[in-house]
Amino acid sequence: MESRRSAWFCAVASLLLLASCSGESFSDAEKATIASMSLASLLPLPADPTNKYADDPAAAALGATLFFDQRMSSDGVVSCGTCHLIDRQFQDDLPRGKGVGTTNRRTMPLAGAAWGPWFFWDGRRDSLWAQALAPLEDQREHAGTRAFYAHFVADEFNERYQRIFGPLPDLSSVPKQAGPFGKPAEQTAWNAMSPDRQDAVNRVFSNLGKAIAAFERSIVPEETRFDRFARALAAGKPAEGDVAFSGEEIAGLKLFIGKANCSTCHTGPRLTDDSFHNTGVPVVPGLPEDLGRETGVKQVDADPFNCLGKFSDAGPEACGELRFMVKEGAALTRAYKPPSLRGAATRPPYMHAGQFATLEEVVDHYSRAPAAPSGATELHPLTLSERERQQLIAFLKTLAE
Amino acid sequence: MKSTWLYVLAVVVLLAVVIGAYLAMPSAAPTKSEIDESRSRTTANGLYVAAIEPESPGMKQGELHSWILTVKTPDGKPVDDAKITVGGGMPDHNHGLPTSPEVTQYLGEGRYRIDGVKFSMSGWWELRFDISSAAGSDTVTFNLVM
Numbered sequence: 001m002e003s004r005r006s007a008w009f010c011a012v013a014s015l016l017l018l019a020s021c022s023g024e025s026f027s028d029a030e031k032a033t034i035a036s037m038s039l040a041s042l043l044p045l046p047a048d049p050t051n052k053y054a055d056d057p058a059a060a061a062l063g064a065t066l067f068f069d070q071r072m073s074s075d076g077v078v079s080c081g082t083c084h085l086i087d088r089q090f091q092d093d094l095p096r097g098k099g100v101g102t103t104n105r106r107t108m109p110l111a112g113a114a115w116g117p118w119f120f121w122d123g124r125r126d127s128l129w130a131q132a133l134a135p136l137e138d139q140r141e142h143a144g145t146r147a148f149y150a151h152f153v154a155d156e157f158n159e160r161y162q163r164i165f166g167p168l169p170d171l172s173s174v175p176k177q178a179g180p181f182g183k184p185a186e187q188t189a190w191n192a193m194s195p196d197r198q199d200a201v202n203r204v205f206s207n208l209g210k211a212i213a214a215f216e217r218s219i220v221p222e223e224t225r226f227d228r229f230a231r232a233l234a235a236g237k238p239a240e241g242d243v244a245f246s247g248e249e250i251a252g253l254k255l256f257i258g259k260a261n262c263s264t265c266h267t268g269p270r271l272t273d274d275s276f277h278n279t280g281v282p283v284v285p286g287l288p289e290d291l292g293r294e295t296g297v298k299q300v301d302a303d304p305f306n307c308l309g310k311f312s313d314a315g316p317e318a319c320g321e322l323r324f325m326v327k328e329g330a331a332l333t334r335a336y337k338p339p340s341l342r343g344a345a346t347r348p349p350y351m352h353a354g355q356f357a358t359l360e361e362v363v364d365h366y367s368r369a370p371a372a373p374s375g376a377t378e379l380h381p382l383t384l385s386e387r388e389r390q391q392l393i394a395f396l397k398t399l400a401e
Numbered sequence: 402m403k404s405t406w407l408y409v410l411a412v413v414v415l416l417a418v419v420i421g422a423y424l425a426m427p428s429a430a431p432t433k434s435e436i437d438e439s440r441s442r443t444t445a446n447g448l449y450v451a452a453i454e455p456e457s458p459g460m461k462q463g464e465l466h467s468w469i470l471t472v473k474t475p476d477g478k479p480v481d482d483a484k485i486t487v488g489g490g491m492p493d494h495n496h497g498l499p500t501s502p503e504v505t506q507y508l509g510e511g512r513y514r515i516d517g518v519k520f521s522m523s524g525w526w527e528l529r530f531d532i533s534s535a536a537g538s539d540t541v542t543f544n545l546v547m
Contacts, residue, residue: 325500378496
């Protein structure tokens with residue numbers, strides 16, 4: 001009788017041990033990685049020395065107004081908020097953004113963007129304010145010109161502008177439409193302006209970007225179920241209620257930071273390494289050739305609104321990212337920035353041109369690791385079972401709840 | 402009789418636990434302990450002895466920071482006219498450094514400031530210096546594990 005009881009005890013204890021090994025336990029290294037990915041590890045928003053209005057509330061308020069103002073476009077119906085939808089994580093759920101025309105790239109969400117050194121999928125801008133300027137003049141997006149925006153702010157936001165940025169220049173001799181990326185007549189008008197006039201317009205234009213950037217700095221990542229789980233894990237407390245991860249979610253998290261190598265690039269609390277990687281994402285038939293970072297480095301180097309340019313408020317000592325960026329090499333070809341995965345599960349489609357409609361397609365791509373259309377993929381094939389794929393997806397969903 | 406079967410069940414389950422734990426052990430390529438992380442090395446052809454140290458302690462993954470490279474001859478004389486280029490990357494991941502670090506200042510005593518270094522992810526990194534001076538050209542590679 002006694003031996004029978006102890007036999008039961010052994011059997012039950014062994015089963016409990018097996019259950020605990022099915023995922024509840026994390027190694028110290030895993031715990032450290034999980035903690036590094038949680039929002040608790042996010043450093044305070046870094047200062048932006050290139051934008052002396054970055055933390056000016058009046059600039060942020062003007063920026064918010066401009067962000068949603070549809071008059072900031074050639075057809076009067078496109079604002080920043082047209083593609084960066086406030087109730088959709090500041091993105092638009094489309095494969096390629098649609099403004100006045102259709103772009104070649106997926107609209108990026110904005111939460112946490114202010115922490116990153118590079119903007120757009122290819123890092124073709126190096127500050128939040130320089131980024132904000134580019135769509136305003138892109139013929140497929142807002143399709144306006146910098147002269148148009150200078151006149152617009154002088155006409156509509158004169159007092160608010162001058163209270164923040166000081167006196168507006170005399171724009172009486174500036175054409176209504178003139179800019180280096182406008183229609184041919186608008187480019188001609190821009191080229192006919194004196195360098196002083198161009199500078200005066202550029203200064204107003206750059207200040208609009210700085211106001212919009214000041215607003216965008218307030219768009220921060222929100223706490224997710226993963227963060228609550230990570231907090232309980234770090235505190236050594238059992239996760240309870242909705243904070244507790246299912247066995248599938250735990251297995252997915254272990255894959256994410258282990259065998260599937262996701263956390264190699266999707267690292268830190270924003271789940272991006274802020275760098276550029278070729279992961280062999282397919283081309284979209286019909287779109288022009290897209291070389292990713294290879295083109296992006298040339299564009300940011302040439303941008304008059306970059307960190308080293310005269311409209312930046314920072315000295316060269318604050319421009320390390322630009323000064324020491326990798327400018328050439330095969331690794332730049334079709335390399336793109338890993339987006340944050342926070343909220344990703346609820347914002348298909350995926351990749352820089354919306355190539356994949358579902359997370360299943362994304363995970364399948366990273367599992368197969370096909371050869372890159374150009375350049376070389378950094379991926380190595382994984383052999384993920386159907387069950388492991390579902391586990392990864394289950395974990396990704398915890399970053400969007 | 403029944404208790405014997407329960408013992409068998411317990412043994413089977415325990416074996417499953419042990420095998421499961423063994424299979425779950427991470428099998429990373431070279432482990433941290435196998436990588437030579439020494440911060441002072443003789444260059445490949447023996448022309449120089451190079452040493453590196455971060456300019457300030459507490460460097461963080463993902464942040465730009467600076468290193469001090471000290472170049473001396475094998476008999477300990479500082480090399481003050483070296484032309485140095487910096488390279489490296491992650492051997493496991495088929496990519497180079499995320500930035501393009503450069504020598505920005507000669508600090509004297511064979512010491513050179515290397516600016517613009519960034520390690521964007523955890524893992525094994527190589528930092529390579531190609532060093533040229535009147536003594537000749539040579540190269541040295543350091544390993545770092547973030």
